[in-house]
Amino acid sequence: MPHLLDNCVVNSDCRHFRGDLPCRPNKAAGYLCQGCAVYAPVSSRVLIIKLGAIGDVIRTTPLLRRLRVEQPGCFITWLTHTPAILPQAEVDEILKFDFASALQLQARQFDVVINLDKEKEACALLNTIPAKAKFGYALRPHDGVAWPVNERAEHKFLTGLFDQVSQANTKPYVQEIFELCGFDFRGEEYVFDTHEDKGYDWSQLPVAAPRIGVNTGCGDRWTTRLWSDEKWTALIQDLQRAGYTPVLLGGEAEDARNRVLHAATGATYPGTFPLPQFINLMHQMDGIVTQVTMAMHISIALGKPTILMNNIFNPHEFDLYGRGQIVQPDRECVCFYRGTCQFGTSCMEDLPAEKVLQAVRESIPLPR
Template structure:
């Protein structure tokens, strides 16, 4: 078949979903190296994808602005104008294929607005997004891991990359920034683990006491620092863990970009994380993590690949996929000691692998 010249990837949010879609980019460019690939995504995803060497262009979907305009009928003329501007920009891309791996009404509408010859996506998705498509793939199995599902969509076009890779597009500049950042913390690569406590769903949270106690154990028994990472919204959580650990944890929440976080993750000895976007970013950067799961299913959205450890309690109510839960037994019954044991195992495995590399 003739290689497509221009493809639009439609994956708007959230951060974890964007990271899990990176193997699609790798598959497309591995199969058709000369193909021009653009990606439309939200504001957060754009900060990770901007300047990516495999992408021709990143188009920012202004979700918040469009949402604000849609709420007020008096502002609908402005909304129509914004959509018209977005439509013109998409049509200027002259895409042969629009690949919708989001599966929502807005992503289906974007596929339509792109005027691509082929508008591809899964049937049976939420919000009727398939009505905008002219090539509907069979409904996917929700228990199939998201990374594999996205690659299934790429494979339907003929894109196959063999080994699954997460091309983050990090540069030597990103690495240097991370090294300088660590120097400011008086740390070296391999001398710390990262803690990722924040998540949008309250039901996914582990306890502040658990993270605090873990940081103390890691410092006392492994001689490693615990660096708490997250967005500005996670700053109260990071400070609480710092205080609860009596300084054993280092709080840098709100102080890193996504690219800096990815670079730091690649230099850590291990990580402990809830089910959240930065978990996928850390795993994509090559960090083996201990992932704490309760209300969600790790076989669907867990850290992808070998070497990770998932801790999950076998309860009848789990996974419930509820954002809110008054009891959160599935998360609160996870003890700091069992998490520490998992961290200790991953740190030991990393040291063994490093020694093997030195011998080779």
């Protein structure tokens, strides 16, 4: 008895093929595989494992640009904790990390698997997913620790082990992960969705430009980065006097502080928003002042001039792509990658508002 598939063309190697459901071209235009006008055969399959923090996921997206050049026709799958942050138009398959995703990935074969996380679960997946080539970190079987799967991963591995090595590093994060994957870094930019197509109403924003987004938070892990309300107030007032229009930015954790700063300075505070809307709010700015936090990565991804206030991290880690400046306290920081200050008062208080204002002036000139 002939098999049903013998009488029907099925292009199972097409990037649109789903297996369990009609493909999008079939649903949208009624295409069948035989003679399909949008048939796109997959030349290779690549899996990126980058679970981590939202900012780290964002700053890994430049790899997408290079993969499309080096492996045209590749089908890219990305496993992460935060699927919503990834550009859906550029990643063929976005999977949220859970048991179901891990189970099905272990049953598949890839040409390339890249794991950029040292978490044990991510490393274990690299061990167990069949692939012709693997890059990044695996789980060492005899003791269950993260370990470089090849020599290319050793540099980035060592910067995470020893403070002295990390402090001596002069390579930006993006360059490090490119080299980990066997690529030379050529200035590839982030791949990011501005969410401009959502049609958000920003009529409450001031019309006067340049609008400077002032992101006042930095999360609760590295609190040594925090700047006092007095410093923020001074900067906002300096910006206003200089002719800029500051707009307060932040999430739920910054809401109380931003309300205080709004009351003290009159600076616009639109409130808090879901992540896609917050991203689009940042897109309305002409420049961003921020500390090392998610908003920094979003600002860089949006191509905004970014004034980055940094103290406890190696400044070489951050590539602003020639837009903006990194400003640091006048007093040298001795609390490298520490969440609390050894001296009780963070050196961030030795970063003058005037120094930040000058960086804004140089990076986001006022209209003549």
